[in-house]
Amino acid sequence: MTFTAPIQLPGLALDPQWYRRAVFYEVMVRSFVDSNGDGAGDLQGLVSKLDYLQWLGIDALWLPPFFNSPLRDGGYDVSDFKTILPEFGTLDEFRDLVTKAHERNMRIVMDYPLNHTSDAHDWFQQSRSDPEGPYGDYYVWSDTDEMYKDIRVIFVDTEESNWTFDTERRQFFFHRFFSHQPDLNFENPAVQQEVFDTVRYWFDMGVDGLRLDAIPYLFESEEGNGEGEPKTHEFIKRLRKMVDTEYPGKVLIAEANQWPAEVAQFYGTDEEPECHMAFDFPTMPRIFYSLRSQQAGELERVLSEHTHIPEGAGWGVFLRNHDELTLEMVNEEYRQAMYGWYAYDPRMRANIGIRRRLAPLLDNSRAELELAHALLFSLQGSPFLYYGDEIGMGDNIWLPDRDSSRTPMQWTPDRNAGFSTADPGKLYLPVVQSLVYNYQHINVESQLAQSRSLLHWIRNVIHVRKGHPTFGLGSLRVLKTNHESVLAFVREYEGSGSQFGDMPERVLCVFSFAHNPVSVTIDASEYTGQALYDLFGGGQFPDVAEDGTITLTLGTQSFYWLHVGEAHFAGGRV
Numbered sequence: 001m002t003f004t005a006p007i008q009l010p011g012l013a014l015d016p017q018w019y020r021r022a023v024f025y026e027v028m029v030r031s032f033v034d035s036n037g038d039g040a041g042d043l044q045g046l047v048s049k050l051d052y053l054q055w056l057g058i059d060a061l062w063l064p065p066f067f068n069s070p071l072r073d074g075g076y077d078v079s080d081f082k083t084i085l086p087e088f089g090t091l092d093e094f095r096d097l098v099t100k101a102h103e104r105n106m107r108i109v110m111d112y113p114l115n116h117t118s119d120a121h122d123w124f125q126q127s128r129s130d131p132e133g134p135y136g137d138y139y140v141w142s143d144t145d146e147m148y149k150d151i152r153v154i155f156v157d158t159e160e161s162n163w164t165f166d167t168e169r170r171q172f173f174f175h176r177f178f179s180h181q182p183d184l185n186f187e188n189p190a191v192q193q194e195v196f197d198t199v200r201y202w203f204d205m206g207v208d209g210l211r212l213d214a215i216p217y218l219f220e221s222e223e224g225n226g227e228g229e230p231k232t233h234e235f236i237k238r239l240r241k242m243v244d245t246e247y248p249g250k251v252l253i254a255e256a257n258q259w260p261a262e263v264a265q266f267y268g269t270d271e272e273p274e275c276h277m278a279f280d281f282p283t284m285p286r287i288f289y290s291l292r293s294q295q296a297g298e299l300e301r302v303l304s305e306h307t308h309i310p311e312g313a314g315w316g317v318f319l320r321n322h323d324e325l326t327l328e329m330v331n332e333e334y335r336q337a338m339y340g341w342y343a344y345d346p347r348m349r350a351n352i353g354i355r356r357r358l359a360p361l362l363d364n365s366r367a368e369l370e371l372a373h374a375l376l377f378s379l380q381g382s383p384f385l386y387y388g389d390e391i392g393m394g395d396n397i398w399l400p401d402r403d404s405s406r407t408p409m410q411w412t413p414d415r416n417a418g419f420s421t422a423d424p425g426k427l428y429l430p431v432v433q434s435l436v437y438n439y440q441h442i443n444v445e446s447q448l449a450q451s452r453s454l455l456h457w458i459r460n461v462i463h464v465r466k467g468h469p470t471f472g473l474g475s476l477r478v479l480k481t482n483h484e485s486v487l488a489f490v491r492e493y494e495g496s497g498s499q500f501g502d503m504p505e506r507v508l509c510v511f512s513f514a515h516n517p518v519s520v521t522i523d524a525s526e527y528t529g530q531a532l533y534d535l536f537g538g539g540q541f542p543d544v545a546e547d548g549t550i551t552l553t554l555g556t557q558s559f560y561w562l563h564v565g566e567a568h569f570a571g572g573r574v
């Protein structure tokens with residue numbers, strides 16, 4: 001497979017707001033391409049697919065952890081923050097990945113699980129054996145398991161307590177996640193220094209950003225619940241200051257699975273900023289809720305209430321990632337409804353969520369996949385795709401934990417889906433062979449050969465999005481409609497860079513979640529008399545009526561992106 005790249009000078013384009021315009025792609029190194037036939041994906045394999053990612057329109061890669069690790073939590077159990085797991089490659093190969101990505105104007109964001117380490121980390125081993133030594137105070141130790149009673153357990157499927165007794169040190173250690181992942185003691189200045197050193201180490205290597213994993217949980221206190229404690233925010237502010245001073249242009253992304261007002265705190269303030277971006281956890285489950293309930297109300301509410309964030313900050317929006325589809329940000333009633341629709345087999349559940357991939361969740365419905373992606377690409381924030389979702393890859397719920405949706409990328413109908421030349425039994429996880437999602441028909445090669453495939457559709461939408469800076473940089477305002485299944489909002493951007501020159505750019509986005517065709521009237525009084533043009537084909541729609549309304553007909557689970565403005569839009573499909 002060869003991909004023709006758009007003509008562009010090699011190298012990173014200078015753009016201080018790059019993360020707000022970017023389309024991100026989460027790719028697990030282990031799952032993408034195996035270059036040496038040992039059964040596991042690696043850095044060289046990823047390098048070999050950069051042309052594909054560039055062709056798709058990806059601007060930045062998010063790589064989950066590839067550090068040395070026993071891999072008991074997909075690499076989020078790190079045993080050395082400054083080396084790479086040999087099966088993934090070497091530091092030189094990582095530098096090569098950064099260089100080759102930058103040559104394609106593609107940035108590299110890596111995951112940094114700073115809250116904890118693996119129990120195999122040398123720091124923890126020394127902390128156990130030598131409490132008075134240099135690492136004795138690197139972790140949170142206690143003679144009892146009585147401290148921090150108000151701090152909830154996150155991994156409820158496997159852990160009963162946040163404390164585990166260590167038979168060597170004969171004390172309990174604290175852990176927010178698995179009991180093999182002891183929490184670092186952020187009260188210790190030496191631990192804070194280690195974090196600063198690690199950030200400098202990877203930024204010096206050319207990395208463009210860090211996803212700060214599990215960021216709310218750095219500090220604990222008896223007064224708080226261990227989530228976003230004041231000391232955690234103070235620490236992030238100091239980290240950001242260092243980044244702005246020493247590494248301008250590089251970004252910090254908060255992974256804080258919390259309610260909007262709490263997540264927004266991880267942006268800090270204009271005067272004292274924290275992270276440049278934060279994932280939008282509350283919006284994501286409401287997209288799935290709307291698709292089945294046929295009600296747009298919950299999405300309307302959460303989008304209307306979008307919290308103020310500092311100038312230059314941006315949201316990260318997503319449909320799926322390497323974890324379960326978390327239902328922590330919906331109430332119990334909605335959670336039960338979601339389990340009923342999406343996790344009818346108990347094997348599909350994990351912790352407080354659903355461990356399935358996007359296409360199986362949406363029952364492989366092309367209309368729903370398009371609707372969900374159209375939302376993803378037009379919400380306020382930068383979209384994050386999960387590898388394989390661009391071809392509608394399936395999952396394997398017979399695999400344990402979140403491995404169900406971390407199976408090898410499906411490139412071709414050949415052996416091991418073109419992922420590896422290894423003996424199939426040697427693969428780190430088997431390729432998907434289910435009836436509907438079998439790699440012999442769900443793969444990149446076959447979708448490249450079909451012009452109407454999901455892959456081509458997603459690429460087209462990405463390229464349309466890129467022609468309109470309002471999607472990355474503009475505001476979002478929800479409009480009233482007279483249909484409970486229809487969501488409408490306007491994205492508006494006053495700046496320059498669009499195909500309309502320096503004029504403000506407005507795009508009206510309308511989505512119908514109804515399972516039948518509907519007619520809807522939208523209140524657009526601010527735009528009375530303005531012309532409407534379809535962003536994909538350039539087709540003209542009736543102008544906004546004199547009474548300030550727009551009446552549209554939408555097919556089952558469908559959407560429009562309509563340019564609002566003077567009648568001079570040239571349009572055209574990319």
Ligand SMILES: OC[C@H]1O[C@H](O[C@H]2O[C@H](CO)[C@@H](O)[C@H](O)[C@H]2O)[C@H](O)[C@@H](O)[C@@H]1O
Pocket residue numbers: 073074076077113154177213214215255257322323324326351
């Ligand atoms: O390193 C431990 C975990 O850290 C991240 O966890 C996040 O995912 C959890 C669900 O799997 C979620 O409930 C929690 O709020 C998050 O912080 C990471 O993404 C996980 O893969 C990892 O196991």
Ligand SMILES: [Ca+2]
Pocket residue numbers: 034035036037038039040041042087
């Ligand atoms: Ca390999």
